[in-house]
Amino acid sequence: MRTYIDCMPCFIRQALEAARHATDDPEVHEQVVREVLHLASDMDMNQNPPAIGQQIHRWVRNLSGDPDPYRRVKEAFNAIALALYPELRERVNRADNPLETAIRLAIAGNIIDFGVFGSVETEMLEQTIDECLSADFDLSALEEFTEAIQSAGRILFLADNAGEIVFDRLLIEQLPLEKVTVAVKGAPIINDATMADAEAAGLTSMVKVIDNGSDVPGTLLRSCSESFQYVFENADLIIAKGQGNYETLSEADRPIYFLLKVKCPVIAEHIGCETGRMFFQKTAVMTGEK
């Protein structure tokens, strides 16, 4: 998916928020925003939004001198999600269809997205959990997905954000663990999960976890390591969490199920739905590719 002109104000806001996470120095905030305005004025919009995000957040990290501005945010949301985990796991176990409930909760966790929101409140997270547990759900997609899990030899799970990765664990626990590889980002980018977050979520002792070698807030294959690309190309089923993975992989010719909460009007229009919707769909049945 290409970048739309509507993404531009959002990039500027995101850069300012990232700069504020990195430092309290208003001079640095201004310098970051001015650099990003300048950079954006000349940006190739045929790139997808995460490719532009990568460049912008490299600037933020360089100018602020903070290699991981969202470190505290990531730790805080891992802790919040881990506190909710036992109750949510109980809910999955008690459910008529544990896989369906786990998918719903994994999508709910996708609200923890500091690329879209300047802040995420615990209340907002709890409300999203309630909404996702009761929202309409595509049962035919669930059936296909269940079959795809059973027939797949190799399942690749593309994680999205810290905190969210604890919600992902609920879904990963419903998969045949020996077939699963979870991929996290290769370096800090916004609040995306890295290996430290997979460890905090308890995933590294449960399944194989790899990093994708990249600092793009999505999965931009040319920016990923060769070893990750090999795993990606050879997976029979890919589960891709979040908007960034959708933005980078919506045109990929692979068997990908996207699981996300639609949080921005550009993605909503690209998908052809309302903002706020849960999105659980396979690549091939995507509508409205532009």
Add this chain to the structure above:
Amino acid sequence: MRTYIDCMPCFIRQALEAARHATDDPEVHEQVVREVLHLASDMDMNQNPPAIGQQIHRWVRNLSGDPDPYRRVKEAFNAIALALYPELRERVNRADNPLETAIRLAIAGNIIDFGVFGSVETEMLEQTIDECLSADFDLSALEEFTEAIQSAGRILFLADNAGEIVFDRLLIEQLPLEKVTVAVKGAPIINDATMADAEAAGLTSMVKVIDNGSDVPGTLLRSCSESFQYVFENADLIIAKGQGNYETLSEADRPIYFLLKVKCPVIAEHIGCETGRMFFQKTAVMTGEK
């Protein structure tokens, strides 16, 4: 009031919205946004936000070739407000304190602000009217204001937006009409009221209406005509509607009452209140000047 770094993403959004009002051509939208990004990257932030807005919207009008992108929006909101007017006037007349009710309604009309909002729905307007009629109100400011009206020889009313100017009429009707001059913008800028809107609102046959000779979305004196500056300097009481007038006049050494709905976090912080509040206060008692 100076421009804050938080205003930057807002300027970019505003430019895109204005471009979309001007033309359906996506190439022009992109060109406008790129120019404004470039312009903003080098902008002197010691200027107040409307001074920057003036430059940005001049670019939008130049690049789009539309001298008045919000013309249809202005006409639509004049019509919507005029349809509400008879009922609102009745409400003012029936009120225990008609001046207070008229002030509340004039502030409610300030929600019709396309500088802040990409769109304004009729529902939002009706909800704001209800909120403003029941919100807390500074009765001591009302008392002082009532006295100031009585003792003033010359009252200058600085109008803000089209549509809103019909709500202003309710307040102007409570003033001694022979003392009142209403000022509108000298040229189209966002959805700010010009002489055509004062006519549509029925003000020109009721009081003296002048234009300020400027296309700044506020009252930037150095950009105004000499004749307007003379009226401004010689008024005994100035009633200034909206955020743009606050941004340009918050430090002015004149007896100004500001009437506005606080719609953006930067103004809220400058004033020292919450977003969404009604603001009705005289210059001298302003808090937190930065």
